[in-house]
Amino acid sequence: MNAPTLLKAQVRDVSAGVGVRIVEPANVYECELGDHCFVGPFVEIQKGVRIGARTKVQSHAFICELVEIGADCFIGHGVMFTNDLFAKGGPARGDRSLWKSTHIGDRVSIGSNATLLPVKICNDVVIGAGAVVTRNITEPGVYAGNPARLVRKLPSL
Secondary structure, three states: OOOOOOOOOOEEOOEEOOOOEEOOOOEEEOOEEOOOOEEOOOOEEOOOOEEOOOOEEOOOOEEOOOEEEOOOOEEOOOOEEOOOOOOOOOOOOOOHHHOOOEEEOOOEEEOOOOEEOOOEEOOOEEEOOOOEEOOOEOOOEEEEOOOOEEEEEOOOO
16 A cells, blocks of 8 residues: 655745735745735645735635735635636646636625636626626626626725
8 A cells, every 4th residue: 555645735945025914824836925914824826926905815715826806805704716617528637728817806795605617807896605607797796606796796996
């Protein structure tokens, strides 16, 4: 019987601003975290991800490559980002040219267990818990459901 190869969760090669807090265990690598970001336990943030100042990422979230999150955002527990749409009927299997990016604006709150396909979300949006975001969001408001739809507009700030 062979012994398994153990790979440990780690925090490495992170460009971090002032006052960044990461709760271990976490797997956070080759990414950028703005000033005063918070990353909860059991989070994975992959290489190339950029997260703006004062954004909070709660436990069990997964933020894959090609994701950019603005400032003053809230990423709830268990939020999942995707970058592979299975364009050829299955996983890209290392063909990164098939991956798509996600851009989240400033002051966006994403509720627990939401799933985001590769999309662009404007500033000042609330995504309800459990929502599945399949399309770009270009108007501030509250979005919920599967697929996520506008539930209520937000007053101008």
